[in-house]
Amino acid sequence: MDTQPSLGDLVGNPEADPFSVARNIVLNQLNFMPRSRKELETALAKRNVEAHVAKSVLDRFEEIGMVDDVAYAELLIRSRCNTKRVSRSVLRQQLRQKGVAQDIIDEALLAVSDDDELRMATELVEKKVRALSRLAPEVRKRRLFGLLARKGYHTGIALRVIQDLEASDLYETDTVAEIG
Numbered sequence: 001m002d003t004q005p006s007l008g009d010l011v012g013n014p015e016a017d018p019f020s021v022a023r024n025i026v027l028n029q030l031n032f033m034p035r036s037r038k039e040l041e042t043a044l045a046k047r048n049v050e051a052h053v054a055k056s057v058l059d060r061f062e063e064i065g066m067v068d069d070v071a072y073a074e075l076l077i078r079s080r081c082n083t084k085r086v087s088r089s090v091l092r093q094q095l096r097q098k099g100v101a102q103d104i105i106d107e108a109l110l111a112v113s114d115d116d117e118l119r120m121a122t123e124l125v126e127k128k129v130r131a132l133s134r135l136a137p138e139v140r141k142r143r144l145f146g147l148l149a150r151k152g153y154h155t156g157i158a159l160r161v162i163q164d165l166e167a168s169d170l171y172e173t174d175t176v177a178e179i180g
Contacts, residue, residue, distance in 0.1 A: 022049045022057040026067075034072050037062070038099020069100050073108035081112060085120040088112050090152030121153050121161045129165060141166075 022044055029035055029043050037058055044054040061067040073095055080086050080094070088109050095105045125144050132140045141162055148158040 018050060018053045019057060021047075022053050025049065026057060026061055030066060034075055035067075036069050036072050036098040036100050037067050040067060041099075069104050070108070072098075073100050073104050074111065077108055077111060081116065081120060085124050085151060087117055087121075087152035087154075087157075089154075093152075117153065118157060118161070121148055121151070121157050122164070124148065124151060125161050125165055 025044055025047050026040055029040055035043075040058055040061075041054055044057075045051075049057075058067060076095060076098070077091050080091055086094075091112070092105055092109060095108070096102075124147060128144060128147055129140070132143055135143070144162055144165075145158050148161065153161075
């Protein structure tokens with residue numbers, strides 16, 4: 001019975017083809033989630049893959065479109081905007097940490113407008129304000145500012161969102177209690 005060697009068998013085996021080992025490591029990494037080229041380079045280096053082998057394998061993966069930092073940056077931005085609702089500054093920092101080139105980051109971040117940031121900040125606050133409804137207004141405001149700051153929104157957006165919220169009925173939870 002002829003079986004395919006596992007990644008563990010290949011990595012520890014000095015007779016294994018280094019290019020096969022590198023390809024298997026990259027495929028294993030990409031199987032979990034998309035990754036930037038830099039993340040894959042790091043993973044290969046940790047597994048003691050020689051630099052020229054890593055470069056050759058990663059170049060080939062780029063040629064066939066399996067490693068694409070532009071697509072990766074766009075995907076990460078879409079995902080984080082939809083789930084975490086973080087600001088452009090946080091997205092920029094996260095992409096830098098992933099090793100994406102600055103020009104790719106700048107281009108990908110054009111997809112997030114000022115209106116998008118304002119909308120995401122507003123959604124965050126609207127979701128959180130219900131949980132803070134029993135707190136004093138100043139405490140509520142301070143916590144909402146903290147939330148927006150942790151998500152990377154600058155003071156101008158935080159002030160605008162919280163002022164808009166104060167002017168709306170969402171912030172005035174006491175009126176619901178008075179009606180009942």
